[in-house]
Amino acid sequence: MKKFIVILACFGLSVAHAQSYDATKNLRKTMTITWEVVSDVNKACAAEYAKYGHKLPYQMDACAVWKGNTCKIITKKRPTESDVGHEIMHCFQEHFH
Ligand SMILES: [Zn+2]
Secondary structure: OOOOOEEOOOOOOOOOOOOOOOHHHOOOOOOEEEEEEOOOHHHHHHHHHHHOOOOOOOOOOEEEEEEOOEEEEEEOOOOOHHHHHHHHHHHHHOOOO
């Protein structure tokens, strides 16, 4: 069985206001999420992307990497609610931009 790995997720811009998302587009109802807190988000995200042969497309405030029903979120030590919510949406919807 061929495994399909999806990587991506980004949050390059700070969002000053609460953003709403369409949760009806969630691909899964359950997800195992690991949250890694780091001092250098871009370094950690670049290292995670590199594991899958990708380069970090731009500077990020947070990122998420998912495979099947597992997902890893990487944030700085004091992320915004928007950072975390955005990455969780990537976990449940993959590419939702
Ligand atoms: Zn994103």
